[in-house]
């Protein structure tokens with residue numbers, strides 16, 4: 001099926017950072033076939049769907065590189081706590097009580113929110129049990145990305161939420177065998193040891209070895225998020241978090257580390273040397289009082305940085321618009337107002353996310369030959385700047401999820417008039433409430 005989309009503007013994020021006005025995008029078989037001035041297309045003879053959206057701005061689908069779909073059900077139930085209390089008192093007990101049914105609802109609520117706010121590729125941390133539920137839901141929506149069974153073989157914070165090293169490894173291998181490269185190659189496996197305090201050295205080392213059998217898989221974990229966490233890592237291993245990971249040879253260019261808030265100079269050198277991918281989660285870092293990652297320095301050092309909303313109970317929104325806004329603002333008091341300008345932040349949420357996941361030849365920008373994953377935004381709201389040239393500013397500083405009107409993955413429309421076509425939001429919320437009540441009773 002062919003489509004011709006004629007928006008007001010196209011923010012390409014291509015290598016020349018072209019912004020086209022009065023251009024159209026032709027899509028065929030899920031691929032962007034041609035981008036040219038609308039006058040070059042013969043609209044009368046076009047044998048496909050013509051989408052006239054002259055008020056809208058077409059941008060690449062957003063990429064979020066750190067999420068917990070399993071936590072969406074717990075939004076609002078774990079506020080105003082620091083990381084270790086947040087995990088011990090709330091999140092580990094909640095995740096431990098998931099059934100396949102409650103996990104499905106949580107995943108659906110998360111995907112509905114992500115997709116309807118313009119995110120078309122994700123990295124999800126999974127949870128300890130019923131991981132197949134998450135994969136099945138990802139596949140049914142057609143979203144692109146990585147997920148994997150969250151691995152925990154030590155848990156001093158909440159011992160019930162833990163399984164043996166051997167079971168962690170065998171489950172991850174089985175899930176990787178079943179789901180890596182599924183959904184026409186759109187779903188890939190992310191081996192997901194939760195964080196250093198919940199993983200034995202054997203688990204981490206054998207996970208790294210197992211990745212060799214799954215070409216294109218990634219390693220996804222948390223690192224250096226909170227000062228108390230770091231003190232315990234130092235007591236247990238005599239090293240800082242990233243130094244420890246490096247000492248057991250865990251890190252390389254297939255590693256995604258969420259947070260990296262508290263890192264010293266030698267750890268920054270490790271991130272750089274090993275070409276590690278940093279997933280920046282600014283609102284989560286602020287709400288849990290963790291701190292502010294030195295993103296301007298990481299970018300200056302050439303370290304891969306992309307953005308993720310983290311879990312719904314720690315921010316409390318999965319909208320990339322909120323993350324971009326906060327990512328830009330939090331650096332300015334320390335680094336000056338020119339740090340993290342709107343264009344830089346927009347690129348972190350699109351092409352840099354794609355690069356972090358080795359998907360830059362497929363997604364992350366609007367270019368001929370790439371997959372047709374894109375978003376149509378209505379930026380004509382009264383709150384928006386009237387200056388036609390400040391499009392990145394409009395998107396990063398003024399827009400929000402309500403500006404998302406349509407979303408396409410592989411050229412298929414999955415959001416229409418701001419609503420994700422896969423889900424009935426009211427029904428999700430109503431069934432979600434029931435599942436949450438049942439879950440809380442089990443604790």
Ligand SMILES: [Zn+2]
Nearest residue numbers: 222258310311
């Ligand atoms: Zn996280």
